[in-house]
Amino acid sequence: MFIPFALAASLAFSLASGADTQDHRPPPAPDFNAERDPFELDWTSPASGVWIGVRPQSARLPVTGTSVIVAGETGVLVFDGGGTRLQAERVADKVRAETGLPVTHIAISHWHGDHHLGISALREAWPEAQVVSHSFTRDVMGSTLMDSARNPEAAEPGAFRSQLDAALANPDLAAPARLWLEQALPWADLIEAQGRTARIPEIDTGFDDSMEIDLGERVVRLIHLGPGNTKGDIMLHIPDARIIAAGDAVVHPTPYGFFSYPADWAAALTRLRAFDVDLIVPGHGDAMSDWAYVDLLIETLQSIADQTAALVAEGHDLDGVRDHFDWSALEPRFTGGDPFWANRFDVWFKRPILDAAWRLETGLDNEELIPHEHGVD
Numbered sequence: 001m002f003i004p005f006a007l008a009a010s011l012a013f014s015l016a017s018g019a020d021t022q023d024h025r026p027p028p029a030p031d032f033n034a035e036r037d038p039f040e041l042d043w044t045s046p047a048s049g050v051w052i053g054v055r056p057q058s059a060r061l062p063v064t065g066t067s068v069i070v071a072g073e074t075g076v077l078v079f080d081g082g083g084t085r086l087q088a089e090r091v092a093d094k095v096r097a098e099t100g101l102p103v104t105h106i107a108i109s110h111w112h113g114d115h116h117l118g119i120s121a122l123r124e125a126w127p128e129a130q131v132v133s134h135s136f137t138r139d140v141m142g143s144t145l146m147d148s149a150r151n152p153e154a155a156e157p158g159a160f161r162s163q164l165d166a167a168l169a170n171p172d173l174a175a176p177a178r179l180w181l182e183q184a185l186p187w188a189d190l191i192e193a194q195g196r197t198a199r200i201p202e203i204d205t206g207f208d209d210s211m212e213i214d215l216g217e218r219v220v221r222l223i224h225l226g227p228g229n230t231k232g233d234i235m236l237h238i239p240d241a242r243i244i245a246a247g248d249a250v251v252h253p254t255p256y257g258f259f260s261y262p263a264d265w266a267a268a269l270t271r272l273r274a275f276d277v278d279l280i281v282p283g284h285g286d287a288m289s290d291w292a293y294v295d296l297l298i299e300t301l302q303s304i305a306d307q308t309a310a311l312v313a314e315g316h317d318l319d320g321v322r323d324h325f326d327w328s329a330l331e332p333r334f335t336g337g338d339p340f341w342a343n344r345f346d347v348w349f350k351r352p353i354l355d356a357a358w359r360l361e362t363g364l365d366n367e368e369l370i371p372h373e374h375g376v377d
């Protein structure tokens with residue numbers, strides 16, 4: 001189930017010493033006894049004028065992207081203002097409480113809706129704010145790729161709860177998937193109500209490589225390091241704070257493989273690796289202060305590209321690629337052998353990324369841009 005809610009890098013490596021040899025340790029299985037609604041964020045301020053809002057337990061349903069606020073002397077940039085209106089309203093409250101400054105820029109890391117479908121709340125609060133993204137992301141907004149978010153109020157009332165009930169009624173549903181769906185039941189009405197507020201944003205400015213934004217005594221840079229999770233991934237670099245927010249090019253602990261570009265993604269993360277920063281902010285999951293997980297991603301994505309190319313060259317179709325692909329050196333380092341994380345890794349990464357890799361290897365486009373008006377309803 002895909003939920004629609006689915007360069008001038010310094011050469012020095014300055015992250016925690018020993019990062020090169022330290023291996024990534026997978027997290028314990030999540031405890032879903034969450035008292036707070038799934039749109040609440042935990043805020044930290046790792047540097048002056050920077051606030052990072054992370055939804056605790058990143059694997060909770062619905063997936064919810066991290067929001068980053070960065071303030072200069074005259075204005076505020078919000079990077080990924082919220083996949084739902086409620087999240088964006090909370091981001092707006094945080095901006096008001098901490099800065100007293102206007103939001104001048106709203107940047108969108110990539111086109112997946114959990115990063116932007118709520119930002120109408122920010123635009124209404126600060127109508128002068130410029131919405132900025134990669135030019136590909138801007139073009140996606142008018143394409144059939146966004147069609148699932150185009151008529152959020154058309155769904156039958158109660159449809160989300162019915163979907164959950166129907167999935168849970170399946171006796172063959174794996175226990176970890178059951179756990180994942182059950183934790184959403186108390187919040188089903190709120191999740192559905194938030195889904196109805198989704199609005200596809202209008203993007204004022206698209207760029208291809210990078211864009212500098214002056215917030216007053218603080219210049220930040222939005223950068224595209226190449227295709228990865230999508231064709232239009234951008235990251236937020238805050239040089240004076242030594243922070244980079246990576247969007248969904250880095251998602252912890254389970255990356256999302258849908259429609260992605262494994263070889264290009266590995267190359268983009270290798271470029272990220274050269275940035276002189278102290279903190280990497282994933283698009284989902286806690287911020288990290290060493291490169292161990294990024295290194296694991298690079299190794300994994302390169303292996304996916306290499307193994308898929310070799311298997312396709314041997315004449316395998318997609319099922320054959322799935323059957324012969326060797327995950328043994330990679331998967332345990334993401335899941336720790338935990339059944340819940342193994343299930344998420346299968347659903348969110350292994351299946352979609354082998355599909356994506358196979359499509360690329362056989363000459364298909366993972367994100368074909370078809371204008372909405374030419375799509376099939």
Ligand SMILES: [Zn+2]
Nearest residue numbers: 065114248283
């Ligand atoms: Zn996301």
